Amino acid sequence: MADDVVPVVETQHLTKIYQNRRIALNDVTLRLETGAVLGLVGPNGAGKTTLLRLLLGLHRPTAGWVKVFGQYMTPNAAALRRRMGYIPSHPQFPRGLTPIAYLDYMGRLFGLSRQERKPRLAALLRAVDLLEVSGEPIAGFSHGMMVRLALAASLINDPELLIWDEPTHGLDPEARRSMLELIKNLSQAKTLIVSSHNLSDVDEVCTQVAVLSEGHLIYSGSLQDLRGKMRGRQFEIELDGDQKAVAKVLQTVRGLGEVKQAQLRQKRLEIVLNETGLSSTALASIFMTISDNKVDVLSVRSAGQPTEQAFLQLVEQEESRGFARAWSYREAA
């Protein structure tokens, strides 16, 4: 049943090689359903912007294809782009224009009539707090103001799909917070793809994540799955009790078969579990040990920065695979 629903974005074996010199994207297969907020993450040069440009039809795939709203994206697919809104990573504006003139120009590029675009651009300028400077040249604007203007431009056509390339880059904390709030609000009505270097942003606003590394899609799925897959195996347990009893807990825990590594920092027990077996079983044994030693538990938490840790582990794993990739590729084929 789910397969009958046309995905907003679908790519199949998407590959981009620039002039037979640089492989920017390698065999990316991706599917994005309506209403999802996809966080596109990866190190510098991983191919995030290339993927976004392919989705917009600014670049043509070397192999594979991109479908947006169920139709193939091409450089001339203007009708598809009318349903999309885009913020480039470094927004550029024609010289000598004011925000009003620029948004009017953007509205005309979308083919919007005067009756539609004029009230809309006025409302958007007000919404992004640029009303007071709406008659001044854009050239004198700060980076934050330019991002807000680009944001307004991306919404002028009331798009169903928003593609924002590093929207929080270079913003001050207040503006960044506003941007994240906006993404959360928009996600109730629209589908979003947000590329970002900031994993805490992705963690906060995205429902799905796609991790790119050297042009290869190494993970695509829900954030929850990523965290669970990569790290449900590190825990920190804050203990309260006699120091001797706590030390005894540590000794016993180290002897448990499910525990790979355990160490004590003051009264915080840091545990790394083995890859095999259920973490719930291991934790049950650990809590039993704590209880047997008459030690109380103040808090339990999954260790580290959730998504960041998972992302780093994922990229590390991908890099460490080395030539094994060639074998797995053959098997997959």
Added chain:
Amino acid sequence: MASHAAAIAASNPPRRFSWWLPYAAVLGMEWRQTWRSWMFRVAMLLVAVLAIGYVLHRAAIYHQAGILQSATVTLAEVLQAGLLLGPTLMVILSAGTIASERGTLADSVLSRGISRYAYFFGKWHGRLAALLAGYFLTAGMALLLACVLLRREDLSLVGTLWALLLEASVLAAVISIGVFFSTTSPGTAMAMLLTWVVIHGLAALLWISGLTLLNPQGLWRWLPFLLRGQYDAVVVAQAIGWAWLVAMGAALIGLVHFSRCDV
């Protein structure tokens, strides 16, 4: 900001798209940006100063020395200079039409609801219109001044219009070739170099081949006769037609390439 923008974005107004609006928007922006460009303004000023200065110089000879000066001869010389310098200026002013915006401004435009065809036509027509308007403006000023200050008995109005049209057509071909290379080159400097080489290569070939139409040497010789009204309208019309054919051919190849390339 967040809740306001989200509310506006979610308002879903009824949408009716005008297919010609994106083209008109790019055309208008290109026209405006060309006239605002300092390079264009400097070029215009230079050409105007040279053309008007030359006419004033001839007028001064008549006023100071009493030697009669013909408007026809003076205008023919001005137009011949235009034939020599004009293509180089047009190469400089047209080669950056698309190449200068690749990967930056073009992103902001082509990611919107516009097709590559509409964008290309908007850019080409906008640049062509702005540069030819600049040409007609400066040539018109020189013509007007020559008519007022110099002897104009043998100057034919219709012939002058034909001459201006012919030279503008040649320049239109140069501009279109410049726009073509602007779509295929990674940068403005490369586009300029390629256009300049091709334009002058074509001119040399036509010169050597001895063909009548669009032969630079032939055009050079025609101009004084055209201004006097001594011409064959069919031949001049054919030359103009060929120039526009070259312009459209270059634009067509540029369009096909641009509609399939990465930006």
